[in-house]
Amino acid sequence: MTILNESFRKRIGFPLRETLTFDKLKLVLKKTAQTIPFENTCIMSQMTAPITKESLTKKIIDQKEGGLCYELNAILYFFLMENEFHVSMIRGIIFDPRQETWSSTGKTHAAILLNHKGTKYLVDTGFGGNLPLVPIPLTGEVMKTPTGEFKAVKKETEYGDYQLKMKLKYKHTEFQTGYAFNSQETFTEMIPLTEIQEIILKNPESPFNKQYLITLLTPGGIDILTPAAFIRRQDGKETKEEINEAQFKYLAKLHFQLSNLQ
Incomplete structure (x- = not known):
């Protein structure tokens, strides 16, 4: 077992010797969401570092901090990869329901695509309080979870071919758009995540460089x-x-x- 695999299991409280199967991903996502905070302290203090496997391990595992989407989903990506899942990363653009438009910061959301038995799934542990807590199949199937209902629907826009729709418990009565993404534009290197971090750090339109959250x-x-x-x-x-x-x-x-x- 690798150091990251063992350390991540310890961090979220998942058994060290238990084989991680697809059916157990719900438990991993639940434990991750209830253990590792979504937070922007490094952005606010301007103490950022290039996104690498090593920097994420130091920040989230060793120093027991949290992070934003590009950090939380990246560390989960490495963990899933080391447990022999077929995963890659994607960039998405958040929909702002208050302004009824797409985020002016562009594709600054990062999530995971997982391929299991010929079906692609969206996996996301970095969407703040809007976490599905289960893998979402790219079939349009509605997934009912403790946080609400979620589905990934095929819809062509200038920002990609899919959208995450959500109906949050105690908040929404109808499905709302979360973000759009292109399932064909995947990556495995961390350079795009460092680019996202730079936008969030410096763009005046970014909601995460104004105050701690x-x-x-x-x-x-x-x-x-x-x-x-x-x-x-x-x-x-x-x-x-x-x-x-x-x-x-x-x-x-x-x-x-x-x-x-x-």
């Missing part, structure tokens, strides 16, 4: 932390606590195990 799925909902508030959504109910800078750092360590804040 930390989220983590819980068994019944999601915890969200910003410098102004700690929000806990549990079983459809929301509590919100206004906080100051000292409380922000304390809560980041208490609930998300992050102690690297500047």
Whole structure:
């Protein structure tokens, strides 16, 4: 067993000697989402590094930090590859429902395509609070999960041939567009992910270089932390606590195990 394979299992609490089958991916995705936070602390502190297997291992495994989509899905990609899954990576463009348009930062979302027994699946553990928690087949089949309903539908646009649709529990009554991607434009090298990181770091339109954001799925909902508030959504109910800078750092360590804040 490789160092990353063993360390990632320890990080998320998955048995070291258990063979990872396709049917067990749901458990891996659930454990990953409830263990490794979606967070932009390195972007906000401008302490970024080129995306490599080694830098991801240091950041997410050794230092027990989280990351954004291009980091969370990249470390999962390496883990799946080392467990003999046929995987590659894709870039997508997020749909902004408030503006009813595609993100002006372009294809800055990264996710995984997995091929199992002739069927392609979308795997994503880096979409903030919108995580499917299961592989989504590129067949249009609706997948019902603890976080809602998801499907990957074939739809040709200038941004690709597929779109992720989602109907989040306690939030949506109809399917909403998550992002578009091109299933034919896959990659296995990390250079495109470093490019995504640079856009997120420097583009004035990026939502992730304005203020700290930390989220983590819980068994019944999601915890969200910003410098102004700690929000806990549990079983459809929301509590919100206004906080100051000292409380922000304390809560980041208490609930998300992050102690690297500047």
